[in-house]
Amino acid sequence: MSEKRQRLIDTAIRLFAQHGFHNTGIDWIAEEAKVSKKTMYHHFRSKEELILAALRHHDGLFRNHFMKSVNSLGNTPYERLLAMFDVAHDWFSDQAFYGCMFINAVGEYANPNTPIRDVCRDFKKLMRGFMASLVTEAGISPVEQTTAALAILLEGSIVSAQVSNDPQSARTAKAAAKVLIDNALKNTHKNHPVVA
């Protein structure tokens, strides 16, 4: 794997996040990455290919960071579900927080057939998979419904923090998540008591 290729991807992620996709030109990325334009087109056939590579790389980095942080912040599945929102709060507080790159990408590429949308849907699906496993381990049911609600809370807090420029939404979402989880747990135990 070429070092320049990686530098192009890293630079692309940064500039796309900071200035949007259509608003970030190829020349700019190449210049910031200190790589000639020709080399860029050697590694990526087109701008779309670069966007896809950047999104996929960011997907891996982000999910890895997110899961690691969540797992280290919480010791039980229950704690980890709530810790998601603490990790989100840290993220929102970062100087370089520009919202979720995948949500922003979907906003710019409305055509549902573009492969860019596929990558965004995949990211979302993988994040949900992680949440679903925590929900399952925590013994909460119904798994699907609870996971979907938590995912909505997380995404809502991201957008809220982005638009209002205020990380506080993570705290609000966390409190709401706790209510939902506790309520689901109560009903779970009522119907299928774990403790006799």
Add this chain to the structure above:
Amino acid sequence: MSEKRQRLIDTAIRLFAQHGFHNTGIDWIAEEAKVSKKTMYHHFRSKEELILAALRHHDGLFRNHFMKSVNSLGNTPYERLLAMFDVAHDWFSDQAFYGCMFINAVGEYANPNTPIRDVCRDFKKLMRGFMASLVTEAGISPVEQTTAALAILLEGSIVSAQVSNDPQSARTAKAAAKVLIDNALKNTHKNHPVVA
């Protein structure tokens, strides 16, 4: 008020929603609106002016439609709070649903100082004001916290529907909202009993 000016705004809203802001050119808007480019620049000093006018007009239309629908679908503040998510479901099911225009705009214009961001923040604030009044009328406390949670649920469901191309998130958000509201009501009455 000129009819052509209005046609430019209507066309701009449609094209911006469908294809994004940077990706929609002035020439295209003028052509679709059947208005000469010169006339367009007579009514709007720049593309940004047109974007601002389009966002502000959409703001008015959207909020009016939203509030009217919510108020007619529900007869009590409690019902209306939940009806928000039914209105959202209808919206998500529309052929021409491309997510929230303001969220998309914030994604494309990351610079927090641009007036475009101001319009988006204002929209969000006004929507929250509407929700806060319903929460207050419904006798739920704390008003701020509950309103913020419901707003996050609504925004999360919008983004979820947009990315996954599935209006179902409105139903999930509605169920979650009901749990949150009922829980808040229970605690409200516990601390400040309305019924003796």
Add this chain to the structure above:
DNA sequence: CGAAAAGTATACAGATCTGTGTAGTTAGTC
């Protein structure tokens, strides 16, 4: 060593973008 791979700088083609200039036409109003 020597050949292939990867890199550089730079110019350019062709398209598209925002915004303006020119010159003439339509439509409403005193």
Add this chain to the structure above:
DNA sequence: GACTAACTACACAGATCTGTATACTTTTCG
């Protein structure tokens, strides 16, 4: 009817965009 404001078509300036071509240099590695 004459004046004015709004409008039209169209060309153009100047910038910027994606992607390619040319010609040369560096790096890698069997």
